[in-house]
Every structure is written in C-alpha cells, then in structure tokens.
Amino acid sequence: MKHAKPEAAFRVKVITLFPEMFPGHLGLSLSGKALEKGAWSIETVNPRYYTTDLHKTVDDSPFGGGAGMVMKPDILDKALKAHLPLGRFIYMTPRGTPLTQKKAEELAKEPLLTVLCGRYEGVDERVLEAYKAEEISVGDYVLSGGEQACMILLDAVIRLLPDVVGNADTHAEESFQNGLLEYPHYTRPAEWTGPDGIPRKVPDVLTSGNHAKVKEWRQKCAEDVTRERRPDLWSAYVSQNAKESKKVK
Ligand code: SAM
Numbered sequence: 128m129k130h131a132k133p134e135a136a137f138r139v140k141v142i143t144l145f146p147e148m149f150p151g152h153l154g155l156s157l158s159g160k161a162l163e164k165g166a167w168s169i170e171t172v173n174p175r176y177y178t179t180d181l182h183k184t185v186d187d188s189p190f191g192g193g194a195g196m197v198m199k200p201d202i203l204d205k206a207l208k209a210h211l212p213l214g215r216f217i218y219m220t221p222r223g224t225p226l227t228q229k230k231a232e233e234l235a236k237e238p239l240l241t242v243l244c245g246r247y248e249g250v251d252e253r254v255l256e257a258y259k260a261e262e263i264s265v266g267d268y269v270l271s272g273g274e275q276a277c278m279i280l281l282d283a284v285i286r287l288l289p290d291v292v293g294n295a296d297t298h299a300e301e302s303f304q305n306g307l308l309e310y311p312h313y314t315r316p317a318e319w320t321g322p323d324g325i326p327r328k329v330p331d332v333l334t335s336g337n338h339a340k341v342k343e344w345r346q347k348c349a350e351d352v353t354r355e356r357r358p359d360l361w362s363a364y365v366s367q368n369a370k371e372s373k374k375v376k
Contacts, residue, residue: 135168137288140210140241141277142203144185146171148274153281161291169281170210174198177205186247195248203243203254214239216258219273219280220249223262226280228303230263234280235287242280244273300345306364308357310348 141149149171154162161167175183186196207213215237224230234240243250243260255262265276286292302309313329320326332344354361 132165135165136238137167137235137285138214138239139167139169139281140172140213140239141169141244141274142172142174142206142210142241143244143274143277144173144175144246145244145272145274146173148278151278153278153285157291158282158285161285161288166288166291167285172206172210174202174206177202177209189248193248197248198245198250198254200251200254200257203250204257207241207254207258210241212239213241213258216241216243216260217280218243218245218250218255218260218262219265219276220245220262221264221267221269223264226263226265226283228283228301231280231283232287234284240284242273242277244277246272303360306360306367307349307353308360310345310352 143149150159150162150169153159153169158167162169174185178184184199185202186198189195189197215234217240219242243254254260263276263280265279270276287298292298298304300309313333317329317334318326330344332340335341350361350364353364
C-alpha cells in the first residue's frame with residue numbers, strides 16, 4: 128500500500144521568475160538536511176507560466192514614465208490565485224520593514240509562507256494592496272532581485288524550526304536573542320600566531336574552568352561590543368533592562 132508523503136510542518140511557496148535559483152544554498156548543510164527529512168518544503172511558482180501572449184510578458188513600463196519595468200498585476204494575480212492558500216504573504220522589498228531576529232522567530236511559527244520576489248523596478252502596488260502583502264527588507268541596499276532576499280529570510284527562519292540546528296541552546300546565546308550582539312569565540316590551539324607574527328593566547332578566563340566567571344566575561348564582552356558597534360541596539364537594551372528592574376521593584 129502506498130502512503131502519501133506527510134505534509135511538512137513548515138511550507139514555503141516562492142513566486143519567482145527564476146525558479147531554478149531554489150532551493151539553492153538552502154538545499155545544503157542544515158537546511159538541506161531538514162528539507163530532505165521533510166521538516167520544511169518549498170514550491171516555486173513562475174508567473175511567466177500564467178502569461179497568454181506569444182512573448183510571455185510579465186512586465187510593462189511604468190505609468191507616469193520613468194526608468195525600468197514593473198511586474199504586471201494581472202499576471203501575478205493569476206499565479207497567486209492558482210496557488211491558494213498563501214498563508215502569510217510576504218513581498219521582499221527595500222521599502223519593507225527591516226528583517227530582524229524577532230521577525231524570523233515569528234515567521235518560524237507559521238505553517239505556510241508565500242514569498243513574492245520582485246524583479247525590474249518591482250511589482251504593481253495594487254497587487255500588494257489586494258493581497259495585503261507584508262513588506263520585508265533585508266537591508267538598506269538594492270539587490271537586483273527578491274530571490275536573494277528571500278533566501279536570507281528563509282535561512283534565518285528555517286534554522287529556527289524544531290530539530291534543524293542540533294543543539295537548541297545555540298539559539299539562546301546567539302546575537303540579537305537577548306538584545307545584544309554575541310561575545311567572541313575561541314577554539315584550540317590555545318595559543319596561535321597569525322601572519323602578523325604576534326602570538327595570541329585565548330583569554331585566561333576561558334581555560335579557567337570557572338563557569339560563573341566565563342558567563343560573566345561573556346556577558347561583559349557582549350555588552351561592550353554592542354555598545355561600540357550598535358548604539359541603536361545598546362540603547363534599546365538599556366531601556367528594556369531599566370523597565371524590567373522597575374517591574375521587579
Ligand atoms: N525600484 C526598487 C526600489 O528602489 O525600491 C528596487 C527594485 S530591485 C532592482 C528588484 C527587486 O529586488 C525588488 O522588487 C525586491 O523584490 C528585491 N530587493 C532588492 N533589494 C532588496 C532588499 N534590500 N530587501 C528585500 N528585497 C529587495
């Protein structure tokens with residue numbers, strides 16, 4: 128008797144003009160193993176398949192003039208309608224809310240995401256309105272397509288799915304998890320000389336065996352690096368801590 132493959136607990140549909148880009152690097156390493164195990168699944172949808180003209184046109188020039196082309200709303204609509212339900216519908220765009228670890232955690236709890244990858248100048252605004260797209264950016268720079276941005280988003284989410292990263296404690300101490308950047312890491316050999324000829328020893332506290340001191344040192348390093356490199360995160364951390372200590376009193 129044949130059994131259908133059970134549906135993955137986390138499913139992704141990607142709307143893209145370049146389906147051959149997926150799963151890409153997501154098919155390797157931890158996310159690749161998880162894909163093989165069926166912890167998540169991916170389906171690509173090419174809007175070009177839903178065109179009816181000879182040239183398979185998916186884009187047109189912008190109303191009002193200007194450079195570049197815009198992805199057509201009627202074609203995207205057909206592609207989306209043919210793949211309902213969409214679950215949480217996301218459009219990758221530099222105009223979106225910045226992707227954060229908190230957002231990745233939130234998305235990892237969803238059973239189904241549909242991610243629309245833009246090309247050219249982007250997509251007709253009316254599609255985003257009609258399908259209530261959540262707009263997400265991966266940073267303040269412009270990529271040539273939404274596919275790379277989608278991969279970043281999926282990578283950040285997939286590694287948070289249950290059993291994808293072997294040791295769940297990994298997440299607890301990572302950058303952003305507690306509002307701070309992570310402390311530095313060291314491994315064997317305990318002393319190493321680099322190309323500058325300077326011998327460098329691992330900080331003594333890490334080889335002391337004193338777990339409380341190690342914890343204290345790591346916390347201080349995390350605080351120092353956050354204060355130096357990310358004043359925005361540091362002030363959010365300080366005010367969050369101030370609020371929490373008020374609550375305790
Ligand atoms: N004209 C758009 C603008 O200035 O905002 C940029 C279009 S870009 C060349 C083509 C597509 O790449 C976008 O529609 C979007 O899907 C994707 N993209 C580019 N940069 C991105 C970013 N920082 N975050 C998320 N998606 C991005």
